[in-house]
Amino acid sequence: MMPKKILFSLFLAGVITYPEISFANDSPELEELRALVQELNQKVKVLERKGELAEEDSAKAKKETPVVKASSNGFSFSSADGQNEIKFRGIVQADHRNYFDGANDVRGRTNNRAGSLNPATGFHDAEDSSLLRRVRPTIEGKVAGKYGFRFTPDFGNGNATVVDAYVEAYLAPEFNIRAGKFKSFVGLERLQSAADTKFIERSYVTNAILPNRDLGFSVYGDVLGKKLNYAVGIVNGVADGGNIATGTEFNGEREYTARLFTTPFLDQANALSGLGFGLGATYTDFTGERNLDFTNTSAADATRNGLPSYVTEGQNTFFRYGSAAVADGKRFRISPQAYYYFGPFGVLAEYARVDQNVSLLTTATGNDSTIVRAGTNKKLSHDAWEIAASYLLTGEDASFKGVKPNRDFDLDKGGWGAWELVARYSEINLDSDTFKNQAGQYAAEGTAITSAYADLTKSAKSAKSWVAGVNWYLNQNAKISLNYAHTSFDGGALAKGLPQATNNNASGSNVRDREDENALLARFQVAF
Amino acid sequence: MKKTLLTLALFAAAQLASQQALAKEVTLLNVSYDPTRELYVDYNAVFSKYWQGKTGDTVKVSQSHGGSGKQARAVIDGLQADVATLALAYDVDQLSEKGKLIPKDWQKRLPNNSAPYTSTIVFLVRKGNPKHIKDWDDIVKPGVSVITPNPKTSGGARWNYLAALAYALKQNNGDEAKAKEFVGKLYKNVPVLDSGARGATTTFVERGIGDVLLAWENEAFLAQKELGAGKVEIVVPSLSILAEPPVTVVDKFAKKHNNEAVAKAYLDYLYSDEAQDIIGKNFYRPVSETAAKKYEAQFPKLNLVKIDETFGGWQKAQKTHFADGGIFDQIYQK
Numbered sequence: 001m002m003p004k005k006i007l008f009s010l011f012l013a014g015v016i017t018y019p020e021i022s023f024a025n026d027s028p029e030l031e032e033l034r035a036l037v038q039e040l041n042q043k044v045k046v047l048e049r050k051g052e053l054a055e056e057d058s059a060k061a062k063k064e065t066p067v068v069k070a071s072s073n074g075f076s077f078s079s080a081d082g083q084n085e086i087k088f089r090g091i092v093q094a095d096h097r098n099y100f101d102g103a104n105d106v107r108g109r110t111n112n113r114a115g116s117l118n119p120a121t122g123f124h125d126a127e128d129s130s131l132l133r134r135v136r137p138t139i140e141g142k143v144a145g146k147y148g149f150r151f152t153p154d155f156g157n158g159n160a161t162v163v164d165a166y167v168e169a170y171l172a173p174e175f176n177i178r179a180g181k182f183k184s185f186v187g188l189e190r191l192q193s194a195a196d197t198k199f200i201e202r203s204y205v206t207n208a209i210l211p212n213r214d215l216g217f218s219v220y221g222d223v224l225g226k227k228l229n230y231a232v233g234i235v236n237g238v239a240d241g242g243n244i245a246t247g248t249e250f251n252g253e254r255e256y257t258a259r260l261f262t263t264p265f266l267d268q269a270n271a272l273s274g275l276g277f278g279l280g281a282t283y284t285d286f287t288g289e290r291n292l293d294f295t296n297t298s299a300a301d302a303t304r305n306g307l308p309s310y311v312t313e314g315q316n317t318f319f320r321y322g323s324a325a326v327a328d329g330k331r332f333r334i335s336p337q338a339y340y341y342f343g344p345f346g347v348l349a350e351y352a353r354v355d356q357n358v359s360l361l362t363t364a365t366g367n368d369s370t371i372v373r374a375g376t377n378k379k380l381s382h383d384a385w386e387i388a389a390s391y392l393l394t395g396e397d398a399s400f401k402g403v404k405p406n407r408d409f410d411l412d413k414g415g416w417g418a419w420e421l422v423a424r425y426s427e428i429n430l431d432s433d434t435f436k437n438q439a440g441q442y443a444a445e446g447t448a449i450t451s452a453y454a455d456l457t458k459s460a461k462s463a464k465s466w467v468a469g470v471n472w473y474l475n476q477n478a479k480i481s482l483n484y485a486h487t488s489f490d491g492g493a494l495a496k497g498l499p500q501a502t503n504n505n506a507s508g509s510n511v512r513d514r515e516d517e518n519a520l521l522a523r524f525q526v527a528f
Numbered sequence: 529m530k531k532t533l534l535t536l537a538l539f540a541a542a543q544l545a546s547q548q549a550l551a552k553e554v555t556l557l558n559v560s561y562d563p564t565r566e567l568y569v570d571y572n573a574v575f576s577k578y579w580q581g582k583t584g585d586t587v588k589v590s591q592s593h594g595g596s597g598k599q600a601r602a603v604i605d606g607l608q609a610d611v612a613t614l615a616l617a618y619d620v621d622q623l624s625e626k627g628k629l630i631p632k633d634w635q636k637r638l639p640n641n642s643a644p645y646t647s648t649i650v651f652l653v654r655k656g657n658p659k660h661i662k663d664w665d666d667i668v669k670p671g672v673s674v675i676t677p678n679p680k681t682s683g684g685a686r687w688n689y690l691a692a693l694a695y696a697l698k699q700n701n702g703d704e705a706k707a708k709e710f711v712g713k714l715y716k717n718v719p720v721l722d723s724g725a726r727g728a729t730t731t732f733v734e735r736g737i738g739d740v741l742l743a744w745e746n747e748a749f750l751a752q753k754e755l756g757a758g759k760v761e762i763v764v765p766s767l768s769i770l771a772e773p774p775v776t777v778v779d780k781f782a783k784k785h786n787n788e789a790v791a792k793a794y795l796d797y798l799y800s801d802e803a804q805d806i807i808g809k810n811f812y813r814p815v816s817e818t819a820a821k822k823y824e825a826q827f828p829k830l831n832l833v834k835i836d837e838t839f840g841g842w843q844k845a846q847k848t849h850f851a852d853g854g855i856f857d858q859i860y861q862k
Contacts (some may be wrong), residue, residue: 042738043734045735046719046720046737048735049720049731049735049737050720056723466820
């Protein structure tokens with residue numbers, strides 16, 4: 001074997017070479033290779049730099065490119081900085097009402113108007129029906145980061161109405177202004193979105209006593225680290241449960257609304273963090289400001305003469321003021337309210353009382369101007385309360401807002417959505433004086449000093465309901481609900497066997513209780 | 529005597545106290561082009577001191593830099609500049625024409641057509657000048673990689689383009705077709721277009737791309753001394769262009785911010801001896817005779833053409849060369 005040193009010397013001298021590296025000693029080829037490497041190096045660097053510049057351009061473009069979103073939370077497009085935004089949302093509720101027992105609104109009407117008479121009970125049966133309860137597309141948005149708007153029409157129930165139409169200024173978390181037509185900041189259950197309510201229909205507290213939508217403006221905000229929410233407003237004022245039209249006004253006086261609601265343990269991770277309670281109230285006095293020329297009342301039956309009518313869980317009217325009764329004077333509502341959510345369990349409780357001054361007119365409403373009959377003004381006090389509980393069987397957390405299933409309903413993947421059991425008791429009690437005249441005797445409704453404000457043979461004095469049901473949340477947007485509702489009444493119907501035209505008498509002996517209502521209510525809802 | 533001194537001291541103290549009580553903090557936004565960062569950092573410190581001494585007010589000047597054309601558009605689109613210090617008069621004209629932010633005769637409001645400093649375009653090459661680049665002819669040769677920003681967005685890039693074109697016109701006795709062909713060859717050698725002059729400097733110095741950077745003279749000096757010390761060197765071509773970067777108060781926004789007086793003073797003071805000295809130190813050519821003489825040796829002597837004389841002014845040059853569908857678009861798309 002040749003010594004290593006000799007081999008190395010021969011290698012250096014070029015005697016022994018490796019063919020594959022022979023070019024390394026070839027100067028022109030080396031220069032060529034260097035040039036090639038440099039050229040490739042430049043090309044790579046140029047590509048990298050172009051990539052950098054493209055990224056910079058892309059980052060800049062991203063800051064200016066509008067953001068389009070389509071998700072289960074709705075559809076929206078907004079400016080890149082989020083200061084300007086339009087959202088499209090909507091809710092459709094397809095309902096079915098099936099009555100096992102129960103009467104429709106008879107009010108002494110003839111068989112032709114009130115439907116088929118059940119000879120066994122003597123009542124005109126409530127009619128089963130399918131309906132579109134709510135069909136509400138919504139456009140909402142904001143401009144310049146601080147100013148928002150919402151427009152929601154409703155094509156449900158066979159009508160086309162404007163539900164919400166308002167503008168807002170978000171000046172600070174503690175100070176916002178809303179003006180237009182919107183839900184009055186008063187009732188707890190009313191402020192819960194129609195898509196999120198646990199029951200197919202809201203309770204008497206909400207539907208019968210407290211205001212629905214009104215026209216005016218409110219100032220609202222969150223203080224104390226969002227633990228206290230306040231709202232005060234000045235609005236036109238609507239009858240109990242009323243939903244004001246977009247431009248009408250019963251009287252010239254404003255109604256004042258106020259609400260305080262606190263969630264004192266909001267920022268704590270304990271069993272009380274889901275507790276919230278508060279108080280809402282409204283006040284108005286339109287003595288001397290009333291407009292009594294009711295030349296057209298056909299479109300506002302529920303709020304005729306500034307007074308309400310009340311409906312059952314099955315949405316059948318069980319109480320109406322007589323046509324000569326008119327809201328006349330002060331109206332004060334107060335409503336303590338609370339909710340509590342812990343894990344899958346939730347409970348909501350609310351009470352409402354209304355003190356309403358009423359009078360009788362000298363003639364029934366019609367095309368003639370009317371005046372108040374002296375000596376008929378009286379303060380009537382009605383109240384209602386509810387307690388509702390819910391429990392999510394599938395483990396989701398309950399909340400005031402909607403339910404997002406842990407697993408969406410999907411036959412292929414095996415998800416069954418979220419299932420929730422719900423139960424509620426609620427009742428409404430009307431002032432006995434509603435059905436009595438100035439002498440304190442039961443009487444028929446009418447225009448005379450001896451008349452009552454409502455007739456107990458046509459309108460019930462109280463209604464007590466319990467509801468049990470189940471909600472199936474197929475996903476965040478789709479829900480199927482089934483409620484069984486039982487309602488019993490005190491008064492509200494003509495004693496069996498008496499002619500339909502018969503009214504109440506001083507002893508109240510013409511009265512019997514309205515037939516219990518047993519209704520199965522079903523809903524399929526899609527909301528986004 | 530003691531009583532008089534005491535009275536004077538009390539008076540002085542009262543004056544000082546009243547001045548301090550009335551003093552306020554003023555914020556000014558200077559929207560400028562790419563390579564002026566260092567200049568205005570130095571100048572802002574000097575001006576703040578001057579203004580505080582004069583009025584008692586504290587001035588905090590915010591700077592915004594980018595391609596001159598882009599910066600002008602940003603101001604038109606709502607970037608609320610109190611003053612604009614851009615690369616060329618056409619971009620400032622846009623603030624008047626499109627933005628209605630300043631009067632049409634803005635250029636007459638300050639000396640030297642509102643240009644407190646000038647500059648020109650030179651070459652920056654790799655150390656040792658391996659491609660032997662000496663003049664414009666050398667950078668249009670095949671295989672020479674040229675770095676220059678996009679004239680659509682950068683003021684410096686437009687000066688680069690016009691300097692090359694001026695040379696080509698001179699070499700070809702005013703033959704525009706041949707001059708256009710020359711510039712076309714130059715842009716064929718450009719592998720990447722940055723949006724501003726500082727980006728182009730980054731491409732050349734930091735990323736190591738290209739054989740030659742067409743640069744503002746001040747940017748080239750800065751690169752040689754700081755950004756790419758020991759790695760690059762300056763080559764001065766036989767002919768270049770006199771760049772006159774103008775300044776203006778953006779009247780509408782300055783008024784809105786109640787900054788009219790301080791914005792005007794900010795620009796006026798650029799012509800002071802103190803500011804002109806800073807301008808020279810930052811490798812811009814001062815316009816005052818004193819400072820120009822002081823820094824005379826720093827700047828190479830070369831033949832400089834003027835845009836008004838060679839190209840009929842910025843409005844015409846912009847329309848002919850840089851507008852959509854103009855000559856730059858034609859040659860770059862080839």
